[in-house]
Each structure stands twice: as structure tokens, then as C-alpha cells.
Amino acid sequence: MRSEDEKNIARGSVCECNECIIRDLMFTHVPSDGSKYVCKTKVEVHFKKGEIIVRSGDEIKSMICIKEGLTKIYRSSRKHSDQIISITKPFEFTYLLSIFSDSHYNFNISAIENTTVCFISLENIKKMISENGSFAMSLLQKLSTATDNVIKNFTDINQKNLSGRVAYILLLFSDEIYKSPVFNLPVSRKEIAELIGMTTENVIRIMSEFRKEGIIRIRTREIEIKDYQRLKLIMDQG
Amino acid sequence: MRSEDEKNIARGSVCECNECIIRDLMFTHVPSDGSKYVCKTKVEVHFKKGEIIVRSGDEIKSMICIKEGLTKIYRSSRKHSDQIISITKPFEFTYLLSIFSDSHYNFNISAIENTTVCFISLENIKKMISENGSFAMSLLQKLSTATDNVIKNFTDINQKNLSGRVAYILLLFSDEIYKSPVFNLPVSRKEIAELIGMTTENVIRIMSEFRKEGIIRIRTREIEIKDYQRLKLIMDQG
DNA sequence: AACAGATAATGATACATATCATATTTCAGG
DNA sequence: CCTGAAATATGATATGTATCATTATCTGTT
Numbered sequence: 001m002r003s004e005d006e007k008n009i010a011r012g013s014v015c016e017c018n019e020c021i022i023r024d025l026m027f028t029h030v031p032s033d034g035s036k037y038v039c040k041t042k043v044e045v046h047f048k049k050g051e052i053i054v055r056s057g058d059e060i061k062s063m064i065c066i067k068e069g070l071t072k073i074y075r076s077s078r079k080h081s082d083q084i085i086s087i088t089k090p091f092e093f094t095y096l097l098s099i100f101s102d103s104h105y106n107f108n109i110s111a112i113e114n115t116t117v118c119f120i121s122l123e124n125i126k127k128m129i130s131e132n133g134s135f136a137m138s139l140l141q142k143l144s145t146a147t148d149n150v151i152k153n154f155t156d157i158n159q160k161n162l163s164g165r166v167a168y169i170l171l172l173f174s175d176e177i178y179k180s181p182v183f184n185l186p187v188s189r190k191e192i193a194e195l196i197g198m199t200t201e202n203v204i205r206i207m208s209e210f211r212k213e214g215i216i217r218i219r220t221r222e223i224e225i226k227d228y229q230r231l232k233l234i235m236d237q238g
Numbered sequence: 239m240r241s242e243d244e245k246n247i248a249r250g251s252v253c254e255c256n257e258c259i260i261r262d263l264m265f266t267h268v269p270s271d272g273s274k275y276v277c278k279t280k281v282e283v284h285f286k287k288g289e290i291i292v293r294s295g296d297e298i299k300s301m302i303c304i305k306e307g308l309t310k311i312y313r314s315s316r317k318h319s320d321q322i323i324s325i326t327k328p329f330e331f332t333y334l335l336s337i338f339s340d341s342h343y344n345f346n347i348s349a350i351e352n353t354t355v356c357f358i359s360l361e362n363i364k365k366m367i368s369e370n371g372s373f374a375m376s377l378l379q380k381l382s383t384a385t386d387n388v389i390k391n392f393t394d395i396n397q398k399n400l401s402g403r404v405a406y407i408l409l410l411f412s413d414e415i416y417k418s419p420v421f422n423l424p425v426s427r428k429e430i431a432e433l434i435g436m437t438t439e440n441v442i443r444i445m446s447e448f449r450k451e452g453i454i455r456i457r458t459r460e461i462e463i464k465d466y467q468r469l470k471l472i473m474d475q476g
Numbered sequence: 477a478a479c480a481g482a483t484a485a486t487g488a489t490a491c492a493t494a495t496c497a498t499a500t501t502t503c504a505g506g
Numbered sequence: 507c508c509t510g511a512a513a514t515a516t517g518a519t520a521t522g523t524a525t526c527a528t529t530a531t532c533t534g535t536t
Contacts, residue, residue, distance in 0.1 A: 075393055083393050097335065097382035100375075106386070129375050133368035137338075140367065140378060144335035147385050148344070154392045155313055155321050158435055162523070189484065197396055199524055204485055220484075220532065400493070426513065437494055442515060458502065458514075 019091055020065060021142060022120055029135040043119050047111040049186075053094070054109045060102065062119040064094040069115025070177070070186050073107050074194065084195040086150050087112070089177060096147045112186045157196050164238010165196040166206045167231045170216065174225050181225040257329055258303060259380060260358055267373040279359035285349040287424075291332070292347045298340070300357040302332040307353025308415065308424050311345050312432065322433040324388050325350070327415060334385045350424045395434050402476015403434040404444045405469045408454065412463050419463045 022042075044067060047053055053064065053071060066088050073094060074084040085107060088094045094109050099122055129136040157165055169192055173183055185192075189207070190200045210216045215231050217224040225231060260280075282305065285291055291302065291309060304326050311332060312322040323345060326332045332347050337360060367374040395403055407430055411421055423430075427445070428438045448454045453469055455462040463469060 077397065083397065085389065085393065096385075097378070098386050099382075100378050101383035101386045106390070126375060129378070130371035133371050133374055136371055136374035136378070137364060137367050140335070140338050140374070144337075145339035147334075147389075148336050148339045150389060151323065151385075151392075152344070154389075155323065158396070159315060159321065188482090200483090201485085201525080202523065204483095208485070427515095428513080438513090439495080439515085440493065442513095446515070 020067075020118060021091060021093070022063070022065065022125070025135055025138050025142075029132055029138060042121075045117055045119060047115045047117065049111055049114050052108060052110045053115075053117060054105050056105050056108050058105045060095075060099050060105055060122060062122050063099060063125050064109070065118040065120065066090050066092055066094060067116040067118050069111060069117075070113040071109055071115055071117070072112050072187075072191070072195075073109050075107055081190075082108075082194050083197070084191065086153070087172075087177070087195070092146060093143065096150065097143050112191070160235070160238040162198050162202050162238075163206050163209075163234050164236075165198060166192070166203060166210070167235035167238060169196055170210075170223065170225065171231060171235055173223070174228075181228065183223060185221045185223055258305075258356060259329060259331070260301070260303065260363070263373055263376050263380075267370060267376060279362055281357050283355055283357060285353045285355065287349055287352050290346060290348045291353075291355060292343050294343050294346050296343045298333075298337050298343055298360060300360050301337055301363050302347070303356045303358065304328045304330055304332060305354040305356050307349060307355075308351040309347055309353055309355070310350050310425075310429070310433075311347050313345055319428070320346075320432045321435070322429065324391070325410075325415070325433070330384060331381065334388065335381050350429070398473070398476040400436050400440055400476075401444055401447075401472050402474075403436060404430070404441060404448070405473035405476065407434055408448075408461065408463065409469060409473055411461070412466075419466065421461060423459045423461055 020042075047069075056076065068090055071088045071094055072084050073086050073088065073096075074082045076082050086096075088109075094117070095105070095107070098106065125139075129139065157168060160168060173185065174181055177183075187195070189203045193200045193203045196203075207216070207218060210231070211218050213230075215225075215227045215234075217226055258280075285307075294314065306328055309326045309332055310322050311324050311326065311334075312320045314320050324334075326347075332355070333343070333345070336344065363377075367377065395406060398406060411423065412419055415421075425433070427441045431438045431441045434441075445454070445456060448469070449456050451468075453463075453465045453472075455464055
């Protein structure tokens with residue numbers, strides 16, 4: 001049976017995206033024909049909202065870079081519900097460094113919006129690292145920053161009470177992802193709960209409280225942050 | 239004012255440790271004079287239990303490898319108590335990948351046992367990475383495995399109830415660190431609480447319960463795991 | 477347009493965990 | 507050996523959060 005990666009690559013077409021980190025790194029560090037290893041094997045694949053991109057247990061054959069849309073990395077455990085580890089934005093790599101530590105995925109990745117991703121042959125990336133140290137160094141820097149942020153988010157969220165966590169996630173979407181006070185939540189309340197470690201009911205309840213207090217406006221998935229300062233205060237004090 | 243690193247290096251002597259990961263990687267990947275960059279600048283420093291090795295905010299000038307003893311990486315937040323991110327054993331690097339993502343430490347590191355650490359000039363490590371891709375690749379693999387484990391531990395612990403967490407930490411010390419059913423806890427109950435995200439009182443309470451049930455024996459810091467299977471069950475079910 | 481299933485919303489209650497208060501023990505320093 | 511501060515221990519209570527139950531709303535499908 002073919003792996004997900006192989007199936008995905010088979011679906012894809014050659015990618016020419018200019019903002020790509022890898023392309024950027026190659027342009028900076030690989031003198032002439034950087035395309036030798038990477039560009040030939042890059043393929044773009046589109047996933048609809050909700051579709052699974054890779055599954056825990058699959059063999060890792062690609063680095064996956066988000067071109068457009070939004071994805072989540074998550075663990076599924078037998079008894080409990082899923083736990084979301086992080087959300088990945090355009091021009092970030094989905095899977096952090098873990099691609100170097102294991103031959104198979106330990107987490108799942110799925111699209112939480114319609115998403116275009118770029119599969120880049122991991123074998124070739126490894127070859128590039130081995131042959132070009134300054135490329136390696138730059139890639140290492142980018143990946144470790146992302147990993148650091150994941151750890152920082154975990155510790156931040158862990159210390160907050162429920163209101164603080166909900167405030168945190170609303171500000172994340174507003175400030176970091178959509179860069180607007182009005183946005184459509186790409187995730188269900190259940191997924192928010194999985195992201196910040198609480199129950200679905202309490203996510204809903206606390207969002208309702210924020211609404212009653214005039215801090216946010218809710219129209220199902222559409223959220224408007226009306227009192228930014230207050231929400232920030234709740235996040236910081238939670 | 240000199241950074242902690244500089245002060246530490248000034249205290250140290252040249253290190254000749256054979257089990258060192260860096261030395262091992264160099265031996266594998268650097269043909270002849272691997273010592274050129276690294277060995278000359280390696281220094282061993284001893285820290286007494288409780289001493290701080292690096293402080294959040296210090297400039298990062300070294301990779302720090304534990305030779306002997308045990309250290310903790312932790313965040314100090316204004317209001318709440320510290321949060322321990324991970325415990326580092328001999329022949330592991332204390333600071334994971336973060337050394338590549340920032341110029342200054344974001345976390346603190348301190349010795350939780352009498353500890354000997356090895357400071358290796360970061361500048362030289364970076365030079366090695368740039369000049370030797372296969373060294374870079376191996377280092378990347380080792381560091382990303384460690385980082386992966388930190389993330390996995392976070393998600394594991396988060397899903398457990400208090401009993402499960404205490405069981406987890408006791409088994410960690412017994413299985414991973416001391417490899418013996420009897421060991422002296424290197425950390426206070428307060429530090430255990432900071433490591434697994436609960437209050438000191440509840441750590442004590444649950445350990446007492448385990449004692450009353452005959453699962454462990456406690457003599458202050460000395461712990462004996464008497465019913466390994468039961469403890470494991472509590473960890474898994476919690 | 478109507479339906480069904482998923483998602484969101486809200487309340488009542490149970491449970492887990494934190495907080496507060498108070499002993500008791502341990503241990504470093506004089 | 508004593509002493510006091512820190513760590514450990516235990517109980518009572520308060521609080522936060524999860525769970526369970528029910529209804530309302532949304533969304534996609536026929």
C-alpha cells in the first residue's frame with residue numbers, strides 16, 4: 001500500500017511558489033542550481049477543509065510547507081479526545097523538527113481551512129543539509145524558532161485559567177492569523193477546546209460570557225473583538 | 239558586565255570527556271582534526287545542587303552538555319511559581335534547539351544535583367554546522383528527538399489526573415534516570431509540582447496515598463517503588 | 477423547503493483540584 | 507546539641523472545571 005505522502009505527491013503538480021522558505025533559503029545559500037534537489041520534487045496539493053494531510057504512523061517522506069490556508073497538528077489518544085499541538089499558517093512548516101527525529105509521523109495533520117500545501121522531498125532536503133552547511137544552519141534556525149514557540153505556548157496556556165485561555169486563542173486568531181478584529185473562526189468550539197485543553201461546553205460558556213460583557217460579538221463562527229484591551233487583560237491575568 | 243557564560247567558562251578547565259555527544263559526532267563526521275573548533279573551547283564546570291547555570295536573558299554563547307548530575311530547565315513567571323520544562327540527564331544538551339532560535343536565553347537552567355556540565359562554544363558549533371553538513375544532519379537528528387520528547391511529555395502529562403501525574407514522575411525517576419526501584423528524589427515536592435503542573439500540597443497528599451496503599455515507601459527524599467505494576471496502571475489510567 | 481445530524485448554547489450538578497490553616501518533621505548553621 | 511527556617515504532612519473548605527441533560531441553532535443534503 002502506498003503511503004499518504006506518495007498518494008499526495010501523485011495528486012500534485014510542480015510548485016513554483018516564490019515566498020517559499022525553502023526556495024528563499026536556497027536562493028540565499030545555494031549558488032547556482034539550487035533547483036537541482038528541491039524544485040524538481042516540490043509538488044503542490046490542495047486539501048479541502050477537514051481533510052487529513054498526514055496520519056500518525058505514516059512514513060515521513062516530505063517536508064510540508066503551507067502555501068495557503070491553515071492546518072492543525074494533533075495527537076489522537078484512545079480514550080480522550082484529540083489534543084491539538086499547534087496551528088500552522090502559510091509559509092510555515094507543519095511538522096517542525098520532528099521530521100528529523102523519526103521515520104514515521106507521531107502526530108496527525110489536517111486542514112482546518114481549504115489549504116494548499118507544498119510537499120518537498122525530505123530525502124533531498126537531507127541531502128541539501130549534508131552538502132550545504134549554511135543552508136543547514138538557516139533551516140535549523142527557522143525550525144527551532146517554530147519549535148520554541150510551540151513549547152512557549154504550552155507553558156503559557158497551562159498557567160492560565162479557562163477565561164485566560166479563551167482570550168488567548170481569540171487574540172491568537174485576531175492578531176497572529178487574520179490580523180483583523182473581525183474574523184471567521186476556522187475551528188469549531190470543540191477544536192478550540194482541544195487546542196487549549198478544556199471542555200467544549202466551557203469554551204462555549206466563556207465565549208458567551210465575553211459576549212454578555214460586550215467584549216466580543218458572536219455570530220456563530222464570525223467573531224468580532226469589540227474590547228481588545230479588556231480581552232488582553234483577561235488573557236494576561238488568567 | 240560579563241555574561242553568566244563567560245563567568246562560567248572562566249571557572250572551567252579543558253574537558254576531555256569521552257562519552258560526549260559532540261565528540262562522538264565529530265569522531266563520526268569530522269575526518270581528521272575535529273578538535274580544531276570544539277575541543278579547544280570545551281570547558282568543564284561544576285555546579286553544586288541548587289546553583290543556577292544560566293539565567294533567562296543571558297546571552298547564549300555555549301551549548302551546554304551535562305556530563306554528570308541532573309539539571310532542570312524552567313520558566314519563572316511573575317505571579318505564579320516556576321514551571322519546569324524538562325529535566326536533563328548526563329550526555330544530553332540542556333537547552334535543546336532553542337540555542338539556534340534566539341541570541342538570549344528564554345529559560346533558566348539550574349542544577350538539581352551536584353552537576354558537571356560542559357560548555358562548548360556555540361560559535362564554533364555553528365561553524366562546524368556550516369562547514370560540515372553530515373555533522374549538521376546528525377546533530378539535528380539528536381536535538382530534534384529531544385525536543386520531540388519534551389512536546390510529547392507535555393501532552394501526556396496534560397491529559398492525566400493528579401494521581402497519574404505523580405505516578406508518571408515517580409516512574410520517570412525510577413526507570414529513566416536512576417534505573418532503580420529505590421532512589422533519592424533530587425527535587426522537592428514543590429519542584430515536582432512545578433514539573434507536572436499541580437500544587438505542592440497535592441503532590442504530597444497523593445504520595446502519601448500511594449504510601450498508605452503500599453505502592454511506594456517514603457522516607458522523606460528516599461523513595462522505593464514497591465508495587466511497580468500498580469503504579470504503572472495508575473499512570474496509564476490517569 | 478424540509479429534514480437530519482452536527483454544532484452551539486445554557487443550566488444543574490458532581491467532581492477534581494486549589495487554597496487556607498495548622499501541625500510535624502527535617503536539616504543547615506550557629 | 508540547639509534553634510529556626512524550610513520542607514513535609516494532613517485536614518477543612520472553597521473554587522474551578524467537567525459532566526450530564528436539554529434545547530436551540532446552524533449547515534448541508536435531498
